[in-house]
C-alpha cells in the first residue's frame with residue numbers, strides 16, 4: 585500500500601488523489617466537529633466554501649442547521665459555530681448541517697477527486713484506519729492546515745495515521761513528509777494535549793477562550809464513526 589501525506593491545501597494535486605482513499609484532517613477544528621456531529625446523530629454534514637452558499641441551502645430547507653466560523657467565531661445569523669462541543673445530541677440528532685470554515689471545509693471540497701473522501705481526526709483515528717484497510721486502496725492524507733500553510737496538529741494526526749497503517753502493513757510505502765510526520769508524532773505522542781495547546785493554532789484559540797475545544801480534539805478514539813463524502817454530503821459510516 586502507498587500512503588502519502590500532503591502538508592496543506594496549497595499542495596493538493598487533484599490528479600494524484602484519483603483512485604485513492606483520501607483522508608482529510610483538520611484537527612482544530614472542522615473534521616473534529618464533523619465527526620462529533622455525525623457521532624451524535626446528525627444525518628449528514630454538507631461542507632461548503634462560502635457563507636452565501638450555506639445560506640442558500642437553508643433558504644431551500646428551513647430544517648437545515650448552519651454551522652461554521654470566520655476568524656474562529658460563529659458567523660452572524662448561523663445556528664452553530666465550529667466548536668465540536670456545540671454539536672451535542674440534543675442539537676444535532678436527525679438534523680442535516682451545512683458547515684463552512686476557513687480551512688477544513690475548503691480542504692474537503694478540494695479533495696473531491698479522491699475515490700473515497702473521509703474526514704479524519706484524533707477522535708476517530710482507529711475507525712479511519714479500519715476504513716482505509718478495508719478499502720484496500722492507496723491512501724492520500726490531506727492536512728488542511730491554516731490559510732494554505734502547514735499546521736502542526738494536522739501533521740501529528742497524519743503521523744499517527746501513518747504509524748497505524750504501517751503497523752497493519754509493514755511494507756507500507758510513504759512519501760518523505762509522511763515519514764517525517766510519523767517521527768514527529770512518535771516523539772510528541774506522550775504530551776499530545778500540551779503540544780496542541782502550544783501550537784500556533786492552539787495558542788490563538790486559547791487566547792479567545794477555546795481551550796476546552798483543544799483538549800477535546802486531542803482525545804483519541806472517542807468515536808467509531810467515519811464521515812464519508814457521498815455526493816455533496818458527509819454521512820456516517822459506523823463500525
Ligand SMILES: O=C(O)[C@H](CS(=O)(=O)O)OP(=O)(O)O
Pocket residue numbers: 610612613614615653655656657666685686687688689728729730731785
Ligand atoms: O475555527 C477553527 O477551528 C478554524 C479557524 S482558523 O481558520 O484556524 O482561524 O477553522 P478550521 O477550518 O476548522 O481550521
Ligand SMILES: [Mg+2]
Pocket residue numbers: 610611612613614687688728729730735785
Ligand atoms: Mg484548522
